[in-house]
Amino acid sequence: MTNDIYGIEKWGKGFFKILENGNLGLLNPQKKQSKPIDLTKIVKKLNQKLSPPYIIRVADYLEFMIKEINENFNKSIKAIGYKNKFKSIYPIKVNQQSQVIKNVVKYSKKFNSGLEVGSKAELLIALSQNLTKNALIICNGTKDEEFIKLSLLSNKIDIKTILVIESLKELDLIIKISNLLKIKPLLGIRIKLTNLISGKWSQSSGDRSAFGLPVDKITEALYKLKKNQLLDCLILQHSHLGSQVPDIIEIRKYTQEACRFFVEIYNFGAPLKYIDLGGGLGVDYTGENKSKFHSINYSMEEYCINIVETLKLEFDKAKINHPIVITESGRATVAPSSILIFNILDTTIFDVKSCPILNKKDHIYLSYMIQILNYISENRIQECFNDLNYYRDELRVLFRNGQISLSEISKIEKTYLFVLNRIKAFVEEKKLNSNPISNKLNNLADIYHGNFSLFQSLPDMWAIDQLHPIAPIQKLNRKPSKRVILNDITCDSDGMIAKFVLNDGIKDTLPLHEIKKNEEYYLGVFFIGAYQETLGDLHNLFGDTNISTVKLEDNGKFKIVHEQIGDKISQVLSYVEYSSSEVLKIFSEKTNRFYKKNLISNSEKNQLLKNFKASIDGYTYFEN
Numbered sequence: 003m004t005n006d007i008y009g010i011e012k013w014g015k016g017f018f019k020i021l022e023n024g025n026l027g028l029l030n031p032q033k034k035q036s037k038p039i040d041l042t043k044i045v046k047k048l049n050q051k052l053s054p055p056y057i058i059r060v061a062d063y064l065e066f067m068i069k070e071i072n073e074n075f076n077k078s079i080k081a082i083g084y085k086n087k088f089k090s091i092y093p094i095k096v097n098q099q100s101q102v103i104k105n106v107v108k109y110s111k112k113f114n115s116g117l118e119v120g121s122k123a124e125l126l127i128a129l130s131q132n133l134t135k136n137a138l139i140i141c142n143g144t145k146d147e148e149f150i151k152l153s154l155l156s157n158k159i160d161i162k163t164i165l166v167i168e169s170l171k172e173l174d175l176i177i178k179i180s181n182l183l184k185i186k187p188l189l190g191i192r193i194k195l196t197n198l199i200s201g202k203w204s205q206s207s208g209d210r211s212a213f214g215l216p217v218d219k220i221t222e223a224l225y226k227l228k229k230n231q232l233l234d235c236l237i238l239q240h241s242h243l244g245s246q247v248p249d250i251i252e253i254r255k256y257t258q259e260a261c262r263f264f265v266e267i268y269n270f271g272a273p274l275k276y277i278d279l280g281g282g283l284g285v286d287y288t289g290e291n292k293s294k295f296h297s298i299n300y301s302m303e304e305y306c307i308n309i310v311e312t313l314k315l316e317f318d319k320a321k322i323n324h325p326i327v328i329t330e331s332g333r334a335t336v337a338p339s340s341i342l343i344f345n346i347l348d349t350t351i352f353d354v355k356s357c358p359i360l361n362k363k364d365h366i367y368l369s370y371m372i373q374i375l376n377y378i379s380e381n382r383i384q385e386c387f388n389d390l391n392y393y394r395d396e397l398r399v400l401f402r403n404g405q406i407s408l409s410e411i412s413k414i415e416k417t418y419l420f421v422l423n424r425i426k427a428f429v430e431e432k433k434l435n436s437n438p439i440s441n442k443l444n445n446l447a448d449i450y451h452g453n454f455s456l457f458q459s460l461p462d463m464w465a466i467d468q469l470h471p472i473a474p475i476q477k478l479n480r481k482p483s484k485r486v487i488l489n490d491i492t493c494d495s496d497g498m499i500a501k502f503v504l505n506d507g508i509k510d511t512l513p514l515h516e517i518k519k520n521e522e523y524y525l526g527v528f529f530i531g532a533y534q535e536t537l538g539d540l541h542n543l544f545g546d547t548n549i550s551t552v553k554l555e556d557n558g559k560f561k562i563v564h565e566q567i568g569d570k571i572s573q574v575l576s577y578v579e580y581s582s583s584e585v586l587k588i589f590s591e592k593t594n595r596f597y598k599k600n601l602i603s604n605s606e607k608n609q610l611l612k613n614f615k616a617s618i619d620g621y622t623y624f625e626n
């Protein structure tokens with residue numbers, strides 16, 4: 003068995019295991035002793051009916067994460083002697099897909115957890131869930147009359163919908179509508195904390211963040227509430243410091259600042275009952291356990307302890323009763339449970355197995371290129387690389403000027419690749435990673451073409467250089483012989499992945515195995531459950547992938563509990579305002595015109611129309 007070059011042990015949270023047969027196994031974190039489930043078997047089963055790419059959602063991982071967050075907070079509360087409880091709230095925006103929400107609600111029922119919404123559409127999703135009586139629906143975001151009315155009216159049917167005041171203008175609207183409906187609202191106030199966090203989402207924090215009320219507006223809001231006899235409705239204080247907070251110290255500082263506001267607002271006379279600290283709990287995508295964009299320097303346990311300890315200290319200092327603690331962890335809850343699986347469609351290998359044989363007519367530079375093989379050594383490695391490129395480039399000029407033929411330049415290019423790969427092998431063998439040549443050679447990596455769209459399935463990888471671990475799901479017991487970058491199926495040079503999480507750090511190439519003709523080779527992209535499933539776009543009209551939810555069972559077995567067919571071509575056409583019946587009609591008319599003029603046969607006409615119709619109903623990705 004090769005060692006874990008992909009760092010699966012490091013970032014895998016104990017969810018994955020390399021099996022004896024080299025396939026990737028899924029472990030049930032709630033049944034540590036049970037036999038791992040071979041991920042390739044799940045893919046094989048899905049292949050009987052569908053085509054890759056797939057998103058595989060492992061329901062057990064979602065259940066585990068919900069339990070982890072709640073139990074760790076409950077444990078910290080008990081250990082620290084905090085005199086109130088914890089409530090988890092799931093922010094719908096992080097993954098709104100109905101099967102995900104259904105499972106979030108199911109697994110969090112025993113914790114009386116609620117939902118956070120940021121729009122009217124999300125409010126409708128939340129209101130239609132079977133939440134427990136004590137669960138809260140927390141309404142953030144900009145709210146219009148319709149949003150406010152619906153939230154207020156929902157209180158009449160025993161749903162605890164809290165309107166979080168985002169601005170003074172919004173407060174005026176809430177006052178107006180609650181007077182009109184004669185319903186006293188359940189209110190929250192969103193405060194803008196001054197502490198700035200690091201990482202990619204730092205704009206969500208500090209004075210210049212887009213959300214919440216700054217200090218001067220908070221006092222204005224409090225007086226307005228008092229004047230309108232609504233101060234007694236203000237039961238929640240909300241703040242959110244941004245997503246994927248890398249450093250635990252920032253969480254502590256921010257919690258402390260939130261407490262200060264809470265104490266002041268409480269002392270002003272608002273009967274605050276809940277302190278909502280928003281999201282921010284990060285995911286260690288690289289497994290480095292460091293304060294970096296793709297990593298975090300704390301565990302879930304430390305996160306909970308740091309928050310609860312800070313709250314207790316601050317509220318005891320201010321001599322006020324401990325409020326109910328709320329966090330809105332989205333990323334940490336759902337990221338681990340979704341895996342994108344795609345197959346490799348083709349490879350571009352910049353490799354030549356044997357050295358072309360010289361003949362008398364060959365240009366002298368070709369023999370110089372081959373002679374480089376004689377002086378490859380540690381102190382002349384850069385010189386070898388420079389010489390090789392010089393001779394090749396000079397010969398290319400000759401080709402452009404018509405002085406050498408296509409077959410000659412083809413031999414030259416093959417020789418170039420042969421010598422280059424010898425240089426690469428030497429650099430790898432001698433582990434010359436710190437030599438500047440190493441980077442240059444990595445840029446000459448092979449390309450594996452994957453059946454996926456970066457823009458649709460991994461939008462944060464494209465837009466903000468988010469890293470997700472990627473690993474093959476088979477052959478993990480064999481040494482990979484290729485170093486590759488990945489290209490997706492779109493016709494866009496941006497559809498490329500060239501940063502990878504490996505056991506020995508973040509690298510520009512991914513070690514993968516050579517793929518034989520007709521061999522199926524699958525890669526998994528991990529921790530994609532948060533934000534990725536709905537942020538994606540339709541670049542080149544690649545739509546949602548097929549999705550399957552699996553439950554891990556005992557004895558290495560699994561159950562597919564839900565399957566969702568990905569977008570058909572007719573669906574993606576409709577997103578860009580085409581009617582597929584109209585498109586078909588136009589194409590049929592054109593085909594018929596050709597048929598009537600005897601330019602195509604009846605059978606050709608039928609074949610054309612049959613293929614067109616099949617494509618309209620087909621998957622947007624490459625199908626076998």
Ligand SMILES: Cc1ncc(COP(=O)(O)O)c(C=O)c1O
Binds near residue numbers: 246331532
């Ligand atoms: C108000 C609010 N709560 C919670 C979250 C979720 O944050 P995270 O995914 O970091 O847990 C967000 C995300 O941006 C948010 O805006």
